[in-house]
Amino acid sequence: MRRSIKLHSPEDFAGMRAAGRLVAATLDMITPHVLEGITTAGLDRLCHEFVLDHGATPASLGYRGYAHATCISLNHVVCHGIPGERRLAEGDILNIDLAVILDGWHGDSSRMYGVGKVGTRALRLMEVTHAAMMRGIAAIRPGATVGDIGFAIQRHAEAERFSIVRDFCGHGLGRVYHDAPDVLNYGRRGDGPALRPGMFLTVEPMVNAGRPEVKVLGDGWTAVTRDRSLSAQFEHSVGVTETGYEIFTLSPAGLARPPPAVA
Numbered sequence: 530m531r532r533s534i535k536l537h538s539p540e541d542f543a544g545m546r547a548a549g550r551l552v553a554a555t556l557d558m559i560t561p562h563v564l565e566g567i568t569t570a571g572l573d574r575l576c577h578e579f580v581l582d583h584g585a586t587p588a589s590l591g592y593r594g595y596a597h598a599t600c601i602s603l604n605h606v607v608c609h610g611i612p613g614e615r616r617l618a619e620g621d622i623l624n625i626d627l628a629v630i631l632d633g634w635h636g637d638s639s640r641m642y643g644v645g646k647v648g649t650r651a652l653r654l655m656e657v658t659h660a661a662m663m664r665g666i667a668a669i670r671p672g673a674t675v676g677d678i679g680f681a682i683q684r685h686a687e688a689e690r691f692s693i694v695r696d697f698c699g700h701g702l703g704r705v706y707h708d709a710p711d712v713l714n715y716g717r718r719g720d721g722p723a724l725r726p727g728m729f730l731t732v733e734p735m736v737n738a739g740r741p742e743v744k745v746l747g748d749g750w751t752a753v754t755r756d757r758s759l760s761a762q763f764e765h766s767v768g769v770t771e772t773g774y775e776i777f778t779l780s781p782a783g784l785a786r787p788p789p790a791v792a
Contacts, residue, residue: 532709534701536727541634541703542768542775545729548585548636549766549777552629555579556640557782563642565619569601572625573612580629588628588635588706595750600626600639607694607735607743607752607760619645622655624762628706635702637731638778639764641787650738651759654691655787658736658761661685665714665732666767669724669774675710676720682734683715694735694760696743696752702766703729726771733764763787 537545558579559572577598580587587598602610602624603617610624617623626639641655665682683693699712710722714734737743739758746753754760766777779785 534709534722534728535703536725537703537729537768538727541727544632544634545636545703545766545768545777548629548631548634549638550636550781551580551583551585551631552627552636552638552766553778553780554583555627555629556625556638557780557784559625560642560784563623563644564617565644566616568614568616569603569610569612569623570614572601573597573599576625576627580627585629585631588630588637592706598627600624600750602626602760602762604759605754605757607737607754608697608762609750609752611748611750617644620647620651622647622651622759622761626762626764633704635704635706635766636778637702637706637764637766639733639762640784641761641763643787652787653689654736654738654759654761657686657689657691658734659763659787661734661736662732662763662765665734666765666774666776669730669767669769671724671726671769671771673724674719674721675712675724676716677718678732679713679716679721680718682732686734686736692737692739692741694737694741694743697735699731699733699764701728701730724769726769728769730767730769731764732767733762735760735762
């Protein structure tokens with residue numbers, strides 16, 4: 530059955546702002562804890578407690594049987610990395626992906642982090658992925674299309690000699706965690722559904738330092754690069770407005786560019 534794309538009222542934007550602000554505040558909170566020696570399960574626990582302390586619940590907890598508040602993806606893990614006893618080491622890069630439900634509204638965002646001194650190639654990958662996300666978001670306005678977003682993302686990443694993962698994409702959200710439309714990270718201008726005021730979307734490019742192919746491990750969740758090259762991802766939740774867009778998940782502390790550091 531084809532899913533319909535929901536259009537939301539100005540009052541709904543207030544709910545998304547609150548949910549997005551909490552997600553972003555959580556990702557700010559965890560920044561000083563991303564240190565050599567901490568486990569990914571420890572980072573997950575801190576995020577989980579912070580979300581609960583602020584009156585929300587993690588959207589991923591129990592989603593299709595998933596048992597954690599976050600997905601934490603290290604180095605060659607593309608997405609959906611399961612928190613565990615792996616301890617962070619100098620030079621690691623990692624994505625922390627968090628979604629919350631606050632008063633029925635879903636906020637969804639992810640960021641890259643670096644542990645200690647990060648290699649030049651890894652740092653460049655994170656910078657390009659963040660810039661690709663922001664270029665995709667900049668394409669959002671009434672009358673544009675979902676394909677315009679993907680085109681902007683793909684053009685920037687590939688111009689920098691990185692590759693776009695095609696197996697996963699952004700999505701609609703709101704009172705539903707994953708909703709229509711799919712927001713591909715590649716495509717052609719003018720393709721796909723038209724953007725209209727009141728649409729809520731995630732824009733979340735996954736970019737590889739090597740080839741674009743991925744595989745899912747036996748746990749059914751963890752996706753890795755087939756060639757074991759590094760991968761990076763950033764994600765924002767965005768609303769389409771009458772004149773353009775509003776980003777719901779901007780960092781309250783201004784930790785916008787990779788790798789984040791405490792202000």
